[in-house]
Amino acid sequence: MINVRIINTSSHPLPAYATAGSSGMDLRASITSPIQLQPLERSLVPTGLFIELPIGYEAQVRPRSGLAIKQGITCLNTPGTIDADYRGEIKVILINLSNEEQTIMPGDRIAQMVVQQVEQVSWVEVESLSSTERNAGGFGHTGKS
Ligand SMILES: O=c1ccn([C@H]2C[C@H](O)[C@@H](COP(=O)(O)OP(=O)(O)OP(=O)(O)O)O2)c(=O)[nH]1
Numbered sequence: 001m002i003n004v005r006i007i008n009t010s011s012h013p014l015p016a017y018a019t020a021g022s023s024g025m026d027l028r029a030s031i032t033s034p035i036q037l038q039p040l041e042r043s044l045v046p047t048g049l050f051i052e053l054p055i056g057y058e059a060q061v062r063p064r065s066g067l068a069i070k071q072g073i074t075c076l077n078t079p080g081t082i083d084a085d086y087r088g089e090i091k092v093i094l095i096n097l098s099n100e101e102q103t104i105m106p107g108d109r110i111a112q113m114v115v116q117q118v119e120q121v122s123w124v125e126v127e128s129l130s131s132t133e134r135n136a137g138g139f140g141h142t143g144k145s
């Protein structure tokens, strides 16, 4: 557990882990009126949350499986990346992939946020890379069954 500074300008409680073993905390729509999403329509939905992650951490904004299977709603840019140095409002890019209009209500839990450690790398530019069993094989190279 790490302490993370947060400002909550929404009228909803802080995101919380639903169970002891949850990876993510659900994010709620901080909106005053419903958002109607037509098929394939997308919307940038505010959460009212501003966070200060320590350097070496990121937050990922991920879809909720329940919304995906029941309503065809997902995050367009999944996983969304919240950089450690971002001080703006966390927003969620939702898209309606169903063939019906879908409605987001104020306070709906629209996505989940996972905080993780992340490495930055320093490039070592070379002319060749080491050999492996896989080498350049990919994109189905090992078969399906
Ligand atoms: O789902 C998301 C994704 C991003 N962000 C915020 C936090 C993140 O630190 C910033 C930039 O995100 P990203 O790097 O994905 O977007 P970009 O298009 O590369 O914008 P920028 O040039 O500002 O980095 O936008 C969100 O609030 N929600």
Ligand SMILES: [Mg+2]
Pocket (backbone or CB within 6 Å): none
């Ligand atoms: Mg960026």
